[in-house]
Amino acid sequence: MTDTPGRLLSLLSLLQMPREWPGSELARRLEVSPRTIRRDVDRLRDLGYPVEASRGSIGGYRLVAGAAMPPLLLDDDEAVAIVVGLRTAAGQAVAGIDEASMRALAKLEQVLPSRLRYRVGALGAATTTMPIEGPAVEPEVLSALAAAITNRERARFRYSTHEGAQAARHVEPYRLVTAGRRWYLVAFDLDRDAWRSFRADRITDARGTGARTTPRELPGQHDGDAAAYLQTSMYTSAPTYSADVTVHAPAATVVGRLGDTPQDVVAIDDTSCRVHRHTDTLPWIGSKLVALGCDFEVHGPPEVVEHLRLLIRRLQAGVR
Amino acid sequence: MTDTPGRLLSLLSLLQMPREWPGSELARRLEVSPRTIRRDVDRLRDLGYPVEASRGSIGGYRLVAGAAMPPLLLDDDEAVAIVVGLRTAAGQAVAGIDEASMRALAKLEQVLPSRLRYRVGALGAATTTMPIEGPAVEPEVLSALAAAITNRERARFRYSTHEGAQAARHVEPYRLVTAGRRWYLVAFDLDRDAWRSFRADRITDARGTGARTTPRELPGQHDGDAAAYLQTSMYTSAPTYSADVTVHAPAATVVGRLGDTPQDVVAIDDTSCRVHRHTDTLPWIGSKLVALGCDFEVHGPPEVVEHLRLLIRRLQAGVR
DNA sequence: CGGTATTAGGTCGTAATCTGTCCTATACCG
DNA sequence: CGGTATAGGACAGATTACGACCTAATACCG
Numbered sequence: 001m002t003d004t005p006g007r008l009l010s011l012l013s014l015l016q017m018p019r020e021w022p023g024s025e026l027a028r029r030l031e032v033s034p035r036t037i038r039r040d041v042d043r044l045r046d047l048g049y050p051v052e053a054s055r056g057s058i059g060g061y062r063l064v065a066g067a068a069m070p071p072l073l074l075d076d077d078e079a080v081a082i083v084v085g086l087r088t089a090a091g092q093a094v095a096g097i098d099e100a101s102m103r104a105l106a107k108l109e110q111v112l113p114s115r116l117r118y119r120v121g122a123l124g125a126a127t128t129t130m131p132i133e134g135p136a137v138e139p140e141v142l143s144a145l146a147a148a149i150t151n152r153e154r155a156r157f158r159y160s161t162h163e164g165a166q167a168a169r170h171v172e173p174y175r176l177v178t179a180g181r182r183w184y185l186v187a188f189d190l191d192r193d194a195w196r197s198f199r200a201d202r203i204t205d206a207r208g209t210g211a212r213t214t215p216r217e218l219p220g221q222h223d224g225d226a227a228a229y230l231q232t233s234m235y236t237s238a239p240t241y242s243a244d245v246t247v248h249a250p251a252a253t254v255v256g257r258l259g260d261t262p263q264d265v266v267a268i269d270d271t272s273c274r275v276h277r278h279t280d281t282l283p284w285i286g287s288k289l290v291a292l293g294c295d296f297e298v299h300g301p302p303e304v305v306e307h308l309r310l311l312i313r314r315l316q317a318g319v320r
Numbered sequence: 321m322t323d324t325p326g327r328l329l330s331l332l333s334l335l336q337m338p339r340e341w342p343g344s345e346l347a348r349r350l351e352v353s354p355r356t357i358r359r360d361v362d363r364l365r366d367l368g369y370p371v372e373a374s375r376g377s378i379g380g381y382r383l384v385a386g387a388a389m390p391p392l393l394l395d396d397d398e399a400v401a402i403v404v405g406l407r408t409a410a411g412q413a414v415a416g417i418d419e420a421s422m423r424a425l426a427k428l429e430q431v432l433p434s435r436l437r438y439r440v441g442a443l444g445a446a447t448t449t450m451p452i453e454g455p456a457v458e459p460e461v462l463s464a465l466a467a468a469i470t471n472r473e474r475a476r477f478r479y480s481t482h483e484g485a486q487a488a489r490h491v492e493p494y495r496l497v498t499a500g501r502r503w504y505l506v507a508f509d510l511d512r513d514a515w516r517s518f519r520a521d522r523i524t525d526a527r528g529t530g531a532r533t534t535p536r537e538l539p540g541q542h543d544g545d546a547a548a549y550l551q552t553s554m555y556t557s558a559p560t561y562s563a564d565v566t567v568h569a570p571a572a573t574v575v576g577r578l579g580d581t582p583q584d585v586v587a588i589d590d591t592s593c594r595v596h597r598h599t600d601t602l603p604w605i606g607s608k609l610v611a612l613g614c615d616f617e618v619h620g621p622p623e624v625v626e627h628l629r630l631l632i633r634r635l636q637a638g639v640r
Numbered sequence: 641c642g643g644t645a646t647t648a649g650g651t652c653g654t655a656a657t658c659t660g661t662c663c664t665a666t667a668c669c670g
Numbered sequence: 671c672g673g674t675a676t677a678g679g680a681c682a683g684a685t686t687a688c689g690a691c692c693t694a695a696t697a698c699c700g
Binding site for chain 1: 657658
């Protein structure tokens with residue numbers, strides 16, 4: 001009975017036990033020569049299994065981690081976090097991550113203590129993911145950019161504008177930022193000699209160049225916080241305004257419809273409230289007001305009023 | 321690249337997922353012939369792994385749950401999935417999950433083989449999470465509802481409407497659905513004697529009652545898919561229309577601005593295109609058209625035109 | 641009822657692989 | 671220093687894995 005793949009799986013099971021196995025012992029149990037055992041161990045290592053060996057008189061083989069790891073001691077919240085994270089990642093805009101995260105979840109489940117395994121399994125089995133359409137980030141892009149960032153390497157990639165045109169970019173990558181289901185790269189653009197943020201889903205063929213970067217500081221008072229920098233830089237392309245609006249709807253309703261950002265909504269009475277949004281672009285303010293679906297009065301500033309008049313003209317032209 | 325043992329491990333990894341795999345699909349993914357897949361399945365069975373198969377048109381292979389598995393390694397995509405999942409979970413609308421997922425990520429990193437540990441560490445260190453404000457789901461609520469679902473128990477909880485009123489609910493929970501960063505519970509409401517979907521962030525004090533549920537079938541042709549049911553049920557509250565619009569902007573721009581859903585956008589020439597959105601509610605269509613930020617002409621249907629006229633009146637009243 | 645898509649399994653020829661038996665090098669420990 | 675362990679190269683022969691092709695059995699669907 002010489003079944004090579006089966007023997008490898010058996011070897012894996014043996015090595016999983018928390019003890020050391022001399023090669024001769026393994027050879028005896030698997031009924032092959034010690035030379036074959038050495039080759040099998042080699043193959044397991046090629047497959048990525050961390051088989052460690054100690055030489056000398058009391059030497060032997062054992063599997064170190066990634067396998068039999070009883071002390072993966074997570075508390076309940078951490079277990080929930082794993083399921084929540086991997087489940088929502090399944091609906092995420094990263095290519096092929098739905099399956100990958102399900103496989104990862106199944107594998108992680110194997111190494112959890114039984115109480116948590118039950119909890120994780122229940123939460124995973126009771127949950128369905130609603131897929132989200134949209135441009136997808138390539139996992140390789142994320143990996144390559146992350147490697148370049150930690151290695152302090154420059155990086156090159158191809159970037160597509162939203163019109164579809166592609167161009168090569170040469171940057172010093174600073175941070176990846178995840179915001180909702182979008183991924184951004186904050187980097188110093190070497191060609192344009194300025195800081196830029198890039199949408200990761202528009203990046204292809206990313207790779208580190210090997211050239212070391214000079215550490216740079218993010219502009220502005222962000223204290224190195226790439227998320228904060230991104231937040232403001234996304235609005236610097238267009239001027240922002242603070243809209244002041246009275247809305248004829250209950251405050252609670254308005255908070256709900258304005259989406260996920262709790263704005264400064266002050267109730268006036270049961271049927272109306274005053275909304276004060278800040279740092280919004282004109283189109284965004286207009287879109288949100290329309291989305292409210294109820295009557296309102298704009299108090300200012302004049303630019304917002306003017307923009308709404310433009311919207312009126314556009315709508316009138318559109319329905320003619 | 322014919323690596324039989326590695327392929328067997330990959331096969332196990334695929335089969336442990338909670339779905340059925342047709343042999344042809346497995347053959348395609350593992351890049352071998354279907355005959356080889358059958359032989360591999362035979363070998364796994366010989367080794368004691370309970371691979372079950374169902375014949376017929378919707379047949380396939382699967383691994384019965386609870387089987388003792390050899391230690392399976394995470395591949396690169398799965399490692400990326402874990403970081404992506406736990407990182408985005410950190411910005412997620414689940415209370416306290418940011419810390420919990422960071423702790424879980426740190427602990428997972430400890431037990432990964434070194435190659436992946438480096439990859440995961442790099443991706444984790446290079447990534448910043450932009451926090452998302454919004455109502456938060458309690459992890460305990462998710463755990464309790466998940467437990468009730470898998471145990472087929474009834475559940476009671478308090479539910480807040482978006483006006484802020486609270487009420488006790490008594491349901492037979494069916495599934496948790498995660499859509500983007502929102503969590504929903506699809507359940508049969510025992511008081512109202514009808515199927516309902518609940519936003520998990522508005523649920524508090526959820527607990528299973530211990531009373532067994534009678535298995536029910538979701539209404540509609542969703543074949544038990546809670547996500548599909550939720551998708552349609554979210555729109556049944558309002559009628560939907562198919563807007564037909566000519567937009568004076570390049571097709572690529574329009575696709576980008578319409579958000580994440582790739583719609584039926586057909587380019588007319590370099591500066592205009594025809595958009596045909598279906599199953600949208602009237603407010604949604606209006607909001608999207610305004611958000612486009614360019615000129616357009618609406619061809620129909622009449623209800624959409626009428627709704628845009630309403631928007632015009634609202635805007636005119638608002639800026640007066 | 642027939643059509644179709646699935647699992648299941650036999651056979652065969654070729655190419656690739658695996659294995660055992662040498663051999664040497666290296667590291668640890670008493 | 672000697673014993674024992676891992677590590678690995680070279681080689682010849684036996685074995686196996688693979689794909690291509692075939693038939694059978696089963697389940698679903700119209």
